[in-house]
């Protein structure tokens with residue numbers, strides 16, 4: 001853990017609360033049913049088997065990283081097992097995404113940063129009737145993600161720099177988006193740009209998840225600014241990620257919650 005992250009964790013640890021601080025019925029149930037629940041359907045077992053295989057895969061390739069890079073591994077050449085170990089969110093978080101999609105029956109999902117496609121698989125499996133639009137610059141990672149997801153017919157893979165591929169896709173299809181999981185270029189500017197590009201496609205029921213909000217000063221600045229935007233009516237900080245809500249019935253509140 002880098003020094004900035006360690007400091008951030010210390011602050012989070014002292015600020016985080018649980019269901020007892022939540023007076024809104026929506027957030028109370030969201031917390032207990034989706035954040036704290038550990039319920040997961042058996043049909044995700046095969047996704048975790050795929051993750052386990054990737055964690056042992058010694059294949060090495062040169063990565064085309066258009067993001068802020070890795071703080072653990074600065075080399076341009078990486079093994080699949082190193083990417084699986086350091087770049088993917090953990091099973092607990094993947095299962096949280098799965099529960100959100102099932103609970104709200106979300107039908108239109110954007111993932112920024114496909115990597116090896118493990119979270120893509122969770123999101124596609126959570127609702128086979130949903131469309132998952134996933135974006136990745138690295139062709140080698142994308143090849144693995146396609147293989148991991150060969151059974152899922154509801155995924156649209158978009159290769160290239162998100163700065164181009166995301167506006168292109170949104171312009172062409174003009175979809176409304178229920179859920180965004182942004183985990184690609186970990187810089188301040190890219191994080192704000194992604195939000196601005198997607199915002200016109202969100203509805204009052206949408207949820208925008210930004211990963212690694214405490215990863216660097218830039219990511220934290222983006223998070224602090226976005227949660228204050230007038231369109232954002234509430235937020236949850238889970239340390240690993242932040243969630244933004246847009247329902248105008250909510251009284252503006254920011255929660256820091258144990259995950």
Ligand SMILES: C[S@@+](CC[C@H](N)C(=O)[O-])C[C@H]1O[C@@H](n2cnc3c(N)ncnc32)[C@H](O)[C@@H]1O
Pocket residue numbers: 064065066067068087088089112113114115116117118119120135136137138141160161162163183184185186
């Ligand atoms: C942290 S990984 C994503 C992990 C994935 N969400 C998961 O947990 O399974 C970030 C990915 O975003 C990709 N990425 C970063 N910047 C990008 C950009 N500007 N355009 C497209 N992909 C980008 C990287 O190549 C990398 O594979």
